[in-house]
Amino acid sequence: MIVLLLGILVLAIGGCVCVVWADRGGPRWVRAVAAVTLAAGELLRIARRNRRRSIKRSSGGDE
Template sequence: MAIVVLIGVLVLVVAGLAVGMWGERGGPRWARGVGAVAAAIGEAAAKSAKRNRRIGGGSGSSGDG
């Protein structure tokens, strides 16, 4: 079941990228809107990951080794 969900998420990501690129190249208005939403979600995810690394929530070596 988890594989089906992961494949679904992958399909949505690839479709979002394709529509975003289409919108950047002068596609219809809805394609530009979907591209803008995808870009905003990507920015939010990048900021969240950066904040987690700064706080120390990222995976890294703890120096115990």
């Protein structure tokens, strides 16, 4: 389990490094990894937002 979490952490850090490097004009593969990283982050934001909405609806939404 710890190996899996460490692998995810390494991928996340690597993705962040690629985003910074791509912003400074890195090679094509770095820009591709950065685009995938940013898209994954956006998908996670959307999923979290939708989850919050469904939780508010199921609890009454008066919070």
